[in-house]
Amino acid sequence: MKPTVVVLAAGMGSRYGGVKQIDAVGMHGETLLDFGMYDARRAGFAKVVFIIRKDIEHDFRERLFDRIARNMDAEYVFQEKSSMLDRAQLEASRETRVKPWGTVHAILCAETAVSTPFAVINSDDYYGRKAFEVLENHLEGVDNDSPEHAMVGYILENTMSREGSVSRAICSISDDGYLKSMVENTQIEFVDGKPVSHFEGKDISLSGKEWVSMNFFGFTPRAFHDFRSYWNDFARDNIREPKKECLLPNAASQIVTSGDGRIKVYHTDEKWFGMTYSADKEIVKRELRKKIETGYYPEKLWEK
Numbered sequence: 001m002k003p004t005v006v007v008l009a010a011g012m013g014s015r016y017g018g019v020k021q022i023d024a025v026g027m028h029g030e031t032l033l034d035f036g037m038y039d040a041r042r043a044g045f046a047k048v049v050f051i052i053r054k055d056i057e058h059d060f061r062e063r064l065f066d067r068i069a070r071n072m073d074a075e076y077v078f079q080e081k082s083s084m085l086d087r088a089q090l091e092a093s094r095e096t097r098v099k100p101w102g103t104v105h106a107i108l109c110a111e112t113a114v115s116t117p118f119a120v121i122n123s124d125d126y127y128g129r130k131a132f133e134v135l136e137n138h139l140e141g142v143d144n145d146s147p148e149h150a151m152v153g154y155i156l157e158n159t160m161s162r163e164g165s166v167s168r169a170i171c172s173i174s175d176d177g178y179l180k181s182m183v184e185n186t187q188i189e190f191v192d193g194k195p196v197s198h199f200e201g202k203d204i205s206l207s208g209k210e211w212v213s214m215n216f217f218g219f220t221p222r223a224f225h226d227f228r229s230y231w232n233d234f235a236r237d238n239i240r241e242p243k244k245e246c247l248l249p250n251a252a253s254q255i256v257t258s259g260d261g262r263i264k265v266y267h268t269d270e271k272w273f274g275m276t277y278s279a280d281k282e283i284v285k286r287e288l289r290k291k292i293e294t295g296y297y298p299e300k301l302w303e304k
Helices: 032-043 054-069 087-093 103-109 129-140 223-238 248-257 280-293
Strands: 004-008 047-052 073-078 118-122 148-155 166-173 179-191 194-199 202-205 211-219 262-267
Touching: 004 032, 004 103, 032 054, 032 129, 047 054, 047 103, 054 073, 103 223, 103 248, 118 129, 129 148, 129 211, 129 262, 148 248, 166 248, 179 248, 179 262, 211 248, 211 262, 223 248, 248 262
Parallel strands: 004 047, 004 118, 047 073, 148 262
Antiparallel strands: 118 211, 148 211, 166 179, 166 211, 179 194, 194 202
16 A cells, blocks of 8 residues: 655745745756655655645646646645634634644645555655655555554754754654654754754753654554544634644654554654745755756656
C-alpha cells in the first residue's frame, strides 16, 4: 500500500509577507513544494493531498497544483476558520477569529481524502530526499490501524533563522529511538548568539543540540481518531480565543503519552532550509541552485 503525502499549505504567511506556498524559487518558476513533491514521488509516495485556503485556490492551481497533478495523483481540500465547527462554535468565534485553527484542524479537514498511511509536511520547509525515503519506507511497512507512527527529527541549531524567531517542537526521545514527549515552542530566536525559547512567559536557554520536530510526521489513519479527540477538547476550551492554534506536535505527543500509539524518531543528515521570512527566499534559491548545479535536481523538474 503506497502512502500519501499531506501538505499543510493553508498558512497565512504573516511573517513572510505573502503567499509563500506558491512563491517561485526554482529556475523555471518552481515553488519549494515542487521540489518536495519531486522527492516524494521518487521516494515512492503515490498521492499528495494539499490543504489550502479557499481564497488562494485560483493562484494555487495556476502556479503549482495543475503542474503537480500532471505528474502525480493530486487533490486539494480547504481549511477555513469555519471548518468542523457546529453552529454554537461558529457564533462564539465569529467576531474574534480571523485565521484557521492550526495544524490539527488542518489535518482533520483532509481526513476524507486520505485512505492510506500518510506523511505530513509543511509547505515552506525543505526536508530533503533521504528524509522522504526513510519515512516512506516506514509507512509502507504498517497497515491502516497500526499504532506505529513516525517522524523525522532535526537538530535545532540546523533549523534556526537569523531573520527572527521560529516555531519548533522540542522532543524527548527514549534510548530505543521512540518519542517520549514533545512540546511546541512557538518563539525560539537567537539572543546574544544563542537560541532562547520564549515559552509561557519564561525565557529558556537552549543548547541548540535539541532534537526538534519540523512537522515531518508519518501517521496511520488510526491517528485521525486521536486528532478528533484532541481537537474537540481544544475547541471546547479555546473557541473564543482569537489567536490560539491547535498544534500537531502537541496532539502527536498526546498519542504517545496517552499510550494509544508510538512514534519512531528517524534522523537524517539532510540540510534543512525554509521560507519563514521574506529574506529567506534568496537563501532557498541559492541552496536549490547549488543542488541543480551538482545534478541532484534537473534544471527543469517536470517534463510537463
